[in-house]
Amino acid sequence: MMMIFGAGYSGQAIAAHARAAGFAVAGTSRSADRLESLQQQHIIPLLFDGMRLSAELEAAMAQATHLVQSIAPGSAGDPLLMLTGGDLRRYFPKLCWAAYLSTVGVYGDHGGAWVDEETPCRPVSRRSVERVAAETGWCDAGKRADVPVAVLRLSGIYGPGRNGFVNLSQGTARRLVKPGQVFNRIRVEDIGAASLFLSARQVSGIFNITDDEPAPPQDVVSEAARLMGIDAPAEQAFETAELTPMARSFYGENKRVSNRKIRNLGFQFRYPEYRASLGDLWTSGRWSG
Incomplete structure (x- = not known):
């Protein structure tokens, strides 16, 4: 068990x-x-x-x-x-x-x-x-x-029920821009x-x-909006955004995380990058959970 x-x-x-x-x-x-x-x-x-x-x-x-x-x-x-x-x-x-x-x-x-x-x-x-x-x-x-x-x-972590489509449909998605910032x-x-x-x-x-492609967070929102056929939210400078202390702390850490160790053991990620993964969530209809 x-x-x-x-x-x-x-x-x-x-x-x-x-x-x-x-x-x-x-x-x-x-x-x-x-x-x-x-x-x-x-x-x-x-x-x-x-x-x-x-x-x-x-x-x-x-x-x-x-x-x-x-x-x-x-x-x-x-x-x-x-x-x-x-x-x-x-x-x-x-x-x-x-x-x-x-x-x-x-x-x-x-x-x-x-x-x-x-x-x-x-x-x-x-x-x-x-x-x-x-x-x-x-x-x-x-x-x-x-x-x-x-x-x-x-x-x-994202997937069915927790993703950019949900945020866009609820009107909570934002495209915050901090130059050079990426996330896995x-x-x-x-x-x-x-x-x-x-x-x-x-x-x-x-x-x-983790996935293979650390990317700027605003790009992920833009891709979700493109798949939905709607306009993405306007970009907003990170410095001017109102954020909770926890949300702001995430932007204080900037790194690209390698997954090579588990792949070297033979594991293959089914969703190694966000574009194909978002496409799967949208076309399958599973984005809403």
């Missing part, structure tokens, strides 16, 4: 690929209101508030052979590591592989230069600092339990496929899960 802590957008994509591969899948949510949705996706629904492990939760953990931790850490640390004391063998006696979902934000700002898994982390935001600590905690826990742990550093992206289905690829091989280590 595969157990996914934090069966949200990415977790559900991983669950879909796992079920297609023959796994029974259990997934947690903080909200009781979302348990029915998980059940409809044939995911065994479990409530987890990040504060305690229920008897039902511990029983499922004891049966898990594969684990995915998708819950973001907080200032106190990774909730699952804290509640288990990092003792994977005690709480997951059947475990043979685990994954921790992290972010390319751990690299910090590199002025638009290319980074890979060997690039030293120099996180800027508090949330990225917390991610680096969680990555280290999971790798250490895996070593103590003799369980391979893969750290998946994800770039900007990742289609959510490729997160699911990469997770199953690594789990099947019981691979450990750090992997960038």
Whole structure:
């Protein structure tokens, strides 16, 4: 059985690929209101508030052979590591592989230069600092339990229901221009496929899960508008835009993220660049989710 802590957008994509591969899948949510949705996706629904492990939760953990931790850490640390004391063998006696979902934000700002898994982390935001600590905690826990742990550093996630088409249709899309700024992206289905690829091989280590083409964010909005047959929003200088502190912090980090490491293992991204991916979402009608 595969157990996914934090069966949200990415977790559900991983669950879909796992079920297609023959796994029974259990997934947690903080909200009781979302348990029915998980059940409809044939995911065994479990409530987890990040504060305690229920008897039902511990029983499922004891049966898990594969684990995915998708819950973001907080200032106190990774909730699952804290509640288990990092003792994977005690709480997951059947475990043979685990994954921790992290972010390319751990690299910090590199002025638009290319980074890979060997690039030293120099996180800027508090949330990225917390991610680096969680990555280290999971790798250490895996070593103590003799369980391979893969750290998946994800770039900007999009896919059905979360994309430029949705933003344009809701009138929330903006084309903010900051000269030289680029971002990588990742289609959510490729997160699911990469997770199953690594789990099947019981691979450990750090992997960038990202597309091939870091690109200016305004170009992605323009392409979505072109496919919709509508005018793109007017360009707006980043300096004059009203943004939340979190949104503004993303623009403080500029880098090009390489995915060569996982491709060298034989993995092929189904959606390696945004143009074909957006075209697929639009023509299939799946953009709306």
